[in-house]
Amino acid sequence: MDLKWLLVRRITLVAVACFLAGSAIVLYETARAAKQQNSELAELVGRQLSLQLSRIDRSTDIPQRFPDWDIITTYSLQPGQCVELLGDKGTTLRSHCGGMDTTTSTPEWFFKAYRAFISGHLDAVLPLSYRGAASGTVVASLNPAATAAQAWATIAPLLLLSAGMIATLCLVAYFVVDRALRPAKEILSGLNRLxxxxxxxxxxxxxxxxxxxxxxxxxxxxxxxxxxxxxxxxxxxxxxxxxxxxxxxxARELHDEIGQKLAALNALAACIRASAQRDAPALVSEARELEDMASVSMKSLRRTLTYLRPQEIDDLGLIQSLKDLIDQHNKIAHGRTQFSFETTGDVEKLRAETSAHVYRIIQEALTNASKHADARHVRVLLDQLADAEQERIRLLVVDDGAGARSSDEGPLAAGWGLIGMRERVVALSGKFAAGPLPSGGFGLHIEFPTAQEGA
Missing domain, CATH: 1.10.287 (Helix Hairpins)
Incomplete structure (x- = not known):
C-alpha cells in the first residue's frame, strides 16, 4: 500500500476511535443522568407514600385513600418518564407518565443499539414498606425512545463535527505527508536506476x-x-x-605448423600412391588410406581453427563472418528454422577483440536456439546507436520458440554458454538481459559502448 494512504488510513482509524470513545462517554453520561432522575423520582414518591401510611397508622387518614395518587400526578416528570406503584403480584396499582416530545426523530439503527445496550438498566425500583409490612413497589422508568432521542440530540452535532474534522484532518495529513515524502520518490527512482x-x-x-x-x-x-x-x-x-x-x-601456430605438415603429408601420400600404381600395386591401398587420413586430419584441423579463431573475422570482417554463420545454420536447419541477420550503422570499425566477442556471443546464442528453442524464426539484429552521451552497439537475438531454455544439465540460466556470454558483455562494459518474452519465445538483449576504457 502507498505510504501516504497508509498513514491517512491510520489517522482516520484513530479519529474514528476517538469519536467512538467520545460517543460512548456521552451515552454513559446520558444513561447515568437518566438513572439518577429515576432514582430521585422513586425516592420522592416513596417518601410521599410512606408519609401517607404513617398518617393512616395515626388514624389521621383512612386506608381506602391509599395510595393518594393525586399528589403524585402534580409532580413534574421528564419527557417519557413514568412512575408506577406495583402490587404484591406485580400488578400495576397506579401509574403516571410525562408527555413525549415527538418533534425529535432518532435513526432506527441508533435506537435499536441504544435499547440493546443501555435502556434496560435505567429503571429505578424502590420497595415500599411500613413497620415491616410490604405495601408495594415504586418503579420509576424512562421511555427508551425518549432517552435515545436525548442521547441522539447530543451525539448528532458531535457526529457532524467529527466527520468534518476527520475529513479535514485526512486532507491536511495527505498533503503534508505527500510533501514530506517527496524525497522518497526520488530515492526510489534512484534505486530503480541503480x-x-x-x-x-x-x-x-x-x-x-x-x-x-x-x-x-x-x-x-x-x-x-x-x-x-x-x-x-x-x-x-x-x-x-x-x-x-x-x-x-x-590458431596461427596450428595453421602454420600442423596445417602445412598435414598438407605436405597429403601430397606425399598422393605421390606414393602414384608411384605404387606403377612399381608396387600391393601398396596402393595403404597409400590411399594414408592420403585419406591426412585429408580427414586437415578437415578436423580446419574445424578446430574455426572454433579457435574464425579466419573470416580477420580476412572478411565481422559482418561477412556473421552472414556466413547465419548461412551455415540455415543449411543445417534444412528449412525447419529460418535464421536472419540485420545490421545498421558502421560496426566494422570495432576492435578486433570486440568483433571476436560479438561473434562468439552470436555464435553461442544461435547454437542455443538451434538446440533448445524449437523455433521457426530466429532474428539477429546488430545496430550502432548514437546519442548525446556516447556511441554504443545493440545486439538482439530473438526467437519465437518455446521460451525458457532447459537441457539435461539444467536451465540455460545456469549453463556455461550464458555465463560465457555474460562475462564477455562485462568485458565490453555493457548491459546484459536474457529471458522469455511476454509475446512468447526467448530474447537476448545486449548493449555496450563502442569504445571500451583501457582498450
Whole structure:
C-alpha cells in the first residue's frame, strides 16, 4: 500500500476511535443522568407514600385513600418518564407518565443499539414498606425512545463535527505527508536506476536528516559500485582479450605448423600412391588410406581453427563472418528454422577483440536456439546507436520458440554458454538481459559502448 494512504488510513482509524470513545462517554453520561432522575423520582414518591401510611397508622387518614395518587400526578416528570406503584403480584396499582416530545426523530439503527445496550438498566425500583409490612413497589422508568432521542440530540452535532474534522484532518495529513515524502520518490527512482545498472546517477541532498543520510549512503554506495564494476570490467576485458589473443596465436601456430605438415603429408601420400600404381600395386591401398587420413586430419584441423579463431573475422570482417554463420545454420536447419541477420550503422570499425566477442556471443546464442528453442524464426539484429552521451552497439537475438531454455544439465540460466556470454558483455562494459518474452519465445538483449576504457 502507498505510504501516504497508509498513514491517512491510520489517522482516520484513530479519529474514528476517538469519536467512538467520545460517543460512548456521552451515552454513559446520558444513561447515568437518566438513572439518577429515576432514582430521585422513586425516592420522592416513596417518601410521599410512606408519609401517607404513617398518617393512616395515626388514624389521621383512612386506608381506602391509599395510595393518594393525586399528589403524585402534580409532580413534574421528564419527557417519557413514568412512575408506577406495583402490587404484591406485580400488578400495576397506579401509574403516571410525562408527555413525549415527538418533534425529535432518532435513526432506527441508533435506537435499536441504544435499547440493546443501555435502556434496560435505567429503571429505578424502590420497595415500599411500613413497620415491616410490604405495601408495594415504586418503579420509576424512562421511555427508551425518549432517552435515545436525548442521547441522539447530543451525539448528532458531535457526529457532524467529527466527520468534518476527520475529513479535514485526512486532507491536511495527505498533503503534508505527500510533501514530506517527496524525497522518497526520488530515492526510489534512484534505486530503480541503480538496479538497471546506471551507476552515474547521484541523489541530491535533502532537508530532512533521515533522507539526507539515505542520500549520502546511496551516493557512497554507487561510487563504490562504480569503482568495483569498472575494475571488474577491466579485469574481464583483459582476461577475455588475452584469451582471444591466445586463441589467435594457437590458431596461427596450428595453421602454420600442423596445417602445412598435414598438407605436405597429403601430397606425399598422393605421390606414393602414384608411384605404387606403377612399381608396387600391393601398396596402393595403404597409400590411399594414408592420403585419406591426412585429408580427414586437415578437415578436423580446419574445424578446430574455426572454433579457435574464425579466419573470416580477420580476412572478411565481422559482418561477412556473421552472414556466413547465419548461412551455415540455415543449411543445417534444412528449412525447419529460418535464421536472419540485420545490421545498421558502421560496426566494422570495432576492435578486433570486440568483433571476436560479438561473434562468439552470436555464435553461442544461435547454437542455443538451434538446440533448445524449437523455433521457426530466429532474428539477429546488430545496430550502432548514437546519442548525446556516447556511441554504443545493440545486439538482439530473438526467437519465437518455446521460451525458457532447459537441457539435461539444467536451465540455460545456469549453463556455461550464458555465463560465457555474460562475462564477455562485462568485458565490453555493457548491459546484459536474457529471458522469455511476454509475446512468447526467448530474447537476448545486449548493449555496450563502442569504445571500451583501457582498450
Amino acid at each position: 538496479s538497471r545498472g546506471d551507476l552515474a546517477y547521484r541523489l541530491p541532498p535533502f532537508r530532512l536528516r533521515e533522507f539526507n543520510r539515505i542520500s549520502e549512503v546511496f551516493n557512497a554506495l554507487t561510487d563504490e559500485l562504480g569503482k568495483v564494476t569498472s575494475e571488474r570490467s577491466e579485469f574481464a576485458r583483459r582476461l577475455v582479450d588475452n584469451q582471444e589473443q591466445e586463441r589467435r596465436h594457437i
